[in-house]
Amino acid sequence: MDGQILQAVLDSETASLSVGMSNLSDEILLCILHHVPVCDRLTNVAIVCRKFYTLCHDKTLLSNVTLSEEYLADDRLVRHILKKLGNSVLSLSLNGCYWLSGSTLEHLARCRAVTHLDVTGCRISYLCLSHLLSSLSSLRSLAFDVRPCFNSALLSSKAVDSLSRLTELKQTLLTPSYGVVPCCAKLRKLMLQFDIPDVTREGVGVSCQLMVGQSSVPHYEQLEEFTARLAPGEVNQTLLLLYLAVFSVHIPKNLRVFLVSIPGPNPVHWPAASSLAQSLGQRGDLVALQLPRSWLDSFSLKRALEGNSPKHLSFSRCPALWPQVFQSLLNGGVRDATELISLNLSGINHVLYSECRSVEDQLVTVTLSQLAEVCSNIKHLNLMHTHYHHEHTLALDGETHLCTSLGRFKQLRSLTLPACALSDGVNTNHISSCSSATSALFQGLKKAPRVGLQNYRPDSESSLSGDSTSGLSSLVAGCPFLETLEVIGPGFVSALPRLEPCTRASVEPRGMCAWAREVGDAHLAALEALPQLRRLSLAGLPGVLRGTGLVQLARRCTDLRVLSLANLGSLKTMNYSPALLETLKQCTQLQELRLEQPYLNANASFFEALSCCSRLQRLCLVSRSGTFDASAAENFMERCCQVVMCHMFMGGTLVSCRSLQKVLLNRLSFP
Secondary structure, three states: HHHHHHHHHHHHHHHHHEEEOHHHHHHHHHHHHHHOOHHHHHOOOOOOOOHHHHOOHHHHHHEEEEEEOOOOOHHHHHHHHHHHOOOOEEEHHHHHHHOOOHHHHHHHHHHHOEEEOOOOOOOHHHHHHHEEEEOOOOOOEEEEEEEEOOOOOOOOOHHHHHHHHOEEEEEEEEOOOOHHHHHOOOEEEEEEEOOOEEEOOOOOOOOOOOHHOOOOOOOOOOEEEEEEEEOOHHEEEEEEHHOOHHHHHOOOOOOOOEEEOOOOOOOOOOOOOOOOOHHHHHHOOOEEEEEEOOOOOOOHHHHHHHOOOOOOOEEOHHHHHHHHHHHHHHHOOOOOHHHHOOOEOOOOOOOOOOOOOHHHOOHHHHHHHHHHHHHHOOOEHHHHHOOOOOOOOOOOOOOOOOOHOOOOOOOOOOEEEEHHHHOOOOOOOOOOHHHHHHHHHHHHHOOOOOOOOOOOOOOOOOOOOOOHHHOHHHHHHHOOOOOOOEEEEEOOOOOOOOOOOHHHHHOOOOOOOOOOOOOOOOHHHHHHOOOOOOEEEEEEEOOOOOHHHHHHHHEEEEEEEEEEEEOOOOOOOOOOOHHHHHHHHHOOOEEEEEOOOOOOOOHHHHHHHHHOOOOOEEEEEEOOOOEOOOOHHHHHHHOOOOOOOOEEEOOOHHHHHHEEEEEEEEHOOOO
């Protein structure tokens, strides 16, 4: 009997050792295959066995297909994939597939059952677009670029008929045009991206005057969602007003999402904004609202929010609306504040910088505590370009640290904070010397004191203001599910910002806030208590001396996917290089890395450490006075084969940069 039992145990162990993937249930295998890129799935996995072939061609896997990040998919492979997809695919995205030829894009006509098509960033002509629209009679959602020389009048009658059935449209406007909007009578969702330069490459000014007299003005009768995002430039703002002209006459009765983002301190005025606010308030089904700072006053905002339960609100750089925003959210100005998921208050208390910032210009902890209680389901909160200056002693009204108030947002997933919000107070032993140095610096009377290479001690920062990370500790303890965190110091402006003229107009000088200067390595180390952290951005933190906090953070946050570091510590030298190399060795799951430092040395040791990030896909190095080792960069690119984007804005000569680019193209391009 004992022998039979022993034999049964041995047989069960042998059977368990022989179990492979093919023995798993179809449901489990389908879940696994869902995470395999479609090109690998149809060209490699499908040929393993008959069972895998059947599963790889299951309709649940082929109904929603994206080729946006399939950078190894050339024209031949994409044509093969489109042939395999046939009539199974319903949603197809080729967003950003700029390398595909026009003849390959014409093969999209094979997918006759597709209802959602995204070809944004693809080199598609109006003739090719006309052919696709004529073939895809089931199409209900379209995203594409409106390029120069586009003319909707040249589309075929079948194409126009297909456009008349669209309910969703996304247009990236690269030239002044209405695109295909006048042909879309049943639109419910319209998304516009304005990316038109004021001057062409030939130096000729761009004008929208030819559009003013067009009779094909869109009417948006059934429109429910309107989104417009603008790049800098007067042409983009003028074109937006032309798209919005019909709102001055008639506001769609079903409109519930209205998002308009205009960069810069002085957006163009829109007279119909108050009428829009009144209309949104009367209907009671507002979902999302974002308007430029000059479009609304407090009374109009109050009317827009009354009786609504919005999910997304953005009041970026709208200081005049600050009191009304909190009054509406906290005092019953909305029907159900628990519906709010995303709140952008970036720069809402922003005023012109001064050496003595008043209390009225700062965030109030009591108010945010009340906000956390009333809006208990907020997942995304943006407080960038605001200020909070914590004092050492507890206030008379029982006010605690701002981070303690933020820790009450239990559902928070992403958070953007000013650096001073993490500080527990200013080092009173040195505040007088810092103030005098700061005043002289901004008056241009003398040179700023040099920050030397100081030896970092774990308790050095704590000795400045008691427990210098107690406020931050309460934040990380209260928000254990935080996945995205951005900490931006005042005065930070990237050396290569896309909106540089707009951002520089409203940013105070670096080092102006004494509280932000207190944020250093100890604060970075405290972030190790966020085990689910996936995305981290740190910028403009002069208090980071040696970067030891980065190392401690990377060892505990093992699933970090995106890391952005900019202008940490002194700008005259890079003090945290050794810690940076050790940090990179710990970030084995990292997929995106952006480093910006005036004196970055991308030598062989740097690229050797970076090679430990075997899953890295995107790399951006910005250093105007930095150096790089070309041979080390070549070896890195060969070792990390998943890198699809490598931008290096360094201080090398033009000859060395072009030589490196040529070598990489020759080695890594398709045969």
